Amino acid sequence: MSGKTILVTGGSRSGKSRHALQLTRTEIGPKLFIATAEPFDEEMTERIKKHQNERGKEWITIEEPLDPAIIVREKGNQPGYIVLDCITLWLSNMVMKNMARQAILDRVNNFIRECKNSTSEIIVITNELGSGIVPMEPSARSFRDIAGETNQILASEFDEVINMVSGIPVTIKTSQKDKNTPLSEEDYSEHEFAPGKKQGLYEAIYKRRDVRHFIPKPIDPVKLGRVLDAAHHAGSVGYMQPWNFLVITDPIVKNKISLNFKNANEEAAQKFSDEKQKLYNSLKLEGIQDAAVNICVTCDRTRFGPNVLGRNTVFETDLFSTCCAVQNLWLAARAEGLAVGWVSILSQEQLKQDLDIPDHVQPVAYLCVGHTEAFYSKPMLESAGWAQRLPVEKLIYYNKWQGTPTDYKVQLSNSTKND
Numbered sequence: 001m002s003g004k005t006i007l008v009t010g011g012s013r014s015g016k017s018r019h020a021l022q023l024t025r026t027e028i029g030p031k032l033f034i035a036t037a038e039p040f041d042e043e044m045t046e047r048i049k050k051h052q053n054e055r056g057k058e059w060i061t062i063e064e065p066l067d068p069a070i071i072v073r074e075k076g077n078q079p080g081y082i083v084l085d086c087i088t089l090w091l092s093n094m095v096m097k098n099m100a101r102q103a104i105l106d107r108v109n110n111f112i113r114e115c116k117n118s119t120s121e122i123i124v125i126t127n128e129l130g131s132g133i134v135p136m137e138p139s140a141r142s143f144r145d146i147a148g149e150t151n152q153i154l155a156s157e158f159d160e161v162i163n164m165v166s167g168i169p170v171t172i173k174t175s176q177k178d179k180n181t182p183l184s185e186e187d188y189s190e191h192e193f194a195p196g197k198k199q200g201l202y203e204a205i206y207k208r209r210d211v212r213h214f215i216p217k218p219i220d221p222v223k224l225g226r227v228l229d230a231a232h233h234a235g236s237v238g239y240m241q242p243w244n245f246l247v248i249t250d251p252i253v254k255n256k257i258s259l260n261f262k263n264a265n266e267e268a269a270q271k272f273s274d275e276k277q278k279l280y281n282s283l284k285l286e287g288i289q290d291a292a293v294n295i296c297v298t299c300d301r302t303r304f305g306p307n308v309l310g311r312n313t314v315f316e317t318d319l320f321s322t323c324c325a326v327q328n329l330w331l332a333a334r335a336e337g338l339a340v341g342w343v344s345i346l347s348q349e350q351l352k353q354d355l356d357i358p359d360h361v362q363p364v365a366y367l368c369v370g371h372t373e374a375f376y377s378k379p380m381l382e383s384a385g386w387a388q389r390l391p392v393e394k395l396i397y398y399n400k401w402q403g404t405p406t407d408y409k410v411q412l413s414n415s416t417k418n419d
């Protein structure tokens, strides 16, 4: 499965490189930086050094002034990131080697092909050169032209295009892989939400992520109120509403839960062997202390007495109902720009003890809630190579277990199939 391709464009000093790195900040997996710049003089050497320091130790830098397609082909066969900075210098290097226009465009197209085949997510930085006055020099004009032409090809072939304007990213092309395709008016009929509203709902669903990286920024209590009220509007068996929401901000309580996680996680790691255990231990699976708020969602198994409408045959439906509330919470939080991470690697007995939860109440979800620098573009476990999304068409049966379609078949859009 190929990763997303993103083009970051803009004028010089518009914040392109900083934003490209920010897009990778909270993702797991190897991070490779292809530098096309060559240190011709002292100023350039200094600039390259400054950028290297800004990137941090997790980055591997490869200098490739002429054919970055080779690097993408060799290194892009795994989840992770490849950032190329920048197209303009690459083009300039080829021009300086007296390469003909067509030979340059062939290389550009070959590079795009490799990017589209790559498993890693590719972020490419370029410059908008065409907005100023027409250069006097014919060679400068022809360079401006090939830079513009290359940018157009990249923008048309890449999944997403971001234009940096005075440090502010403006998305001018949205990825189909984000399932963010605008819905047309034709899709709008009686009882349906208007296209914009429907799109908002799907956006919350597809852009919801389990997040483990938080920034120290408090949560607006009004926002959290809306999120918890959305949770409270979930369906529940017999209208039982068995949930409670324990909002935790006390660092002492968080420390206790964090210790619980540490012990449970050590035990959980032992279940995997060799390479899988190594990978497991490299994963960040909680953000208990970093998240501004923790919320324990519980299920009161005795609410409304022993006979609840609809629950007499399947006793666990109260737990299912609580999960519905958690999903509402997760989606509403995403729409509010709040990140949520579910931590289940906890001793339930210890959790109940630490939070004074009575016997008849069961903790269902322990959630870390807060602000994040960036939402992961795909599940973190996918980026880390732990698991992949199963093809949805393989999960749909007709009329019986493993039944194939006869008179009716669900249609899946291409974007759904490809993810």
Ligand SMILES: Cc1cc2nc3c(=O)[nH]c(=O)nc-3n(C[C@H](O)[C@H](O)[C@H](O)COP(=O)(O)O)c2cc1C
Pocket: 208, 209, 210, 211, 212, 284, 285, 286, 342, 343, 344, 345, 378, 379, 380, 381, 382
């Ligand atoms: C019931 C449940 C328990 C989970 N427990 C954990 C956990 O303990 N630690 C963790 O890092 N993620 C946990 N997750 C998050 C999943 O790993 C995550 O949902 C999955 O990888 C898909 O990623 P996404 O939520 O970003 O789409 C849990 C999710 C659910 C629904």
